Amino acid sequence: MASMVAGLVAARGLVAQAAAPPSPGGPTADEALQRLLAGNQRFMKGETTSPRRAPDDFRPLAAGQRPMATILGCADSRVAPELLFDQGVGDLFIVRVAGNVVGGGGALVKGSIEYGVAELGVPLVIVLGHSECGAVKAAIKHMDDRDPLPGAIGELVNRIRPAVTKASGMPGDRLSNAIRANVAIGVKTLQGLQPIIAPAVKRGQIKVVGALYDLRTGGVTLTA
Numbered sequence: 001m002a003s004m005v006a007g008l009v010a011a012r013g014l015v016a017q018a019a020a021p022p023s024p025g026g027p028t029a030d031e032a033l034q035r036l037l038a039g040n041q042r043f044m045k046g047e048t049t050s051p052r053r054a055p056d057d058f059r060p061l062a063a064g065q066r067p068m069a070t071i072l073g074c075a076d077s078r079v080a081p082e083l084l085f086d087q088g089v090g091d092l093f094i095v096r097v098a099g100n101v102v103g104g105g106g107a108l109v110k111g112s113i114e115y116g117v118a119e120l121g122v123p124l125v126i127v128l129g130h131s132e133c134g135a136v137k138a139a140i141k142h143m144d145d146r147d148p149l150p151g152a153i154g155e156l157v158n159r160i161r162p163a164v165t166k167a168s169g170m171p172g173d174r175l176s177n178a179i180r181a182n183v184a185i186g187v188k189t190l191q192g193l194q195p196i197i198a199p200a201v202k203r204g205q206i207k208v209v210g211a212l213y214d215l216r217t218g219g220v221t222l223t224a
């Protein structure tokens, strides 16, 4: 906890330059993306190498981390980033919340992603949606039926409503369109997020991209 607080204080000091410089010798956004897509190809083909999961891998990381990407993914049990990108400990800075919503997570989600960029020098942020997303399904059903949802689920689902609205009237499958729109909204929100992410994107220091994971094929495709 103390190191986290120290890190956040350090991150505040970096706001003047908006984002930490990329780690020396670390991958660029494009290189990180290529590595992750290559890992996903291995995953799809059943040829995973399951890298960096042994004691000799995680012990050195106790002194610090240099993840190559931040993944904002859904909490869905079938969408585990280290598995589907065939990466190991220390590789990915992961934020998971049902429906991979940026806005709905408020300061918690945005602040976590900003921390990765400002303090850890992560060059790549991926908003990762997935097929058959239950949170997006619930948003569609809730909007159609106007039924109350228990607890805070209604509030979470409400954050996905703009994606459902944006996708309405589009040709094709309503759920798939809403899932894609939800990713697009997340990417756009992050790309415009001041004062850390937006300037870093503008300078070309980091990239924020959208991607979709197909539960049936195991494949990840980048969205436009």
Ligand SMILES: [Zn+2]
Binding pocket: 074, 075, 076, 098, 099, 100, 130, 132, 133, 134, 135, 136
């Ligand atoms: Zn989901």
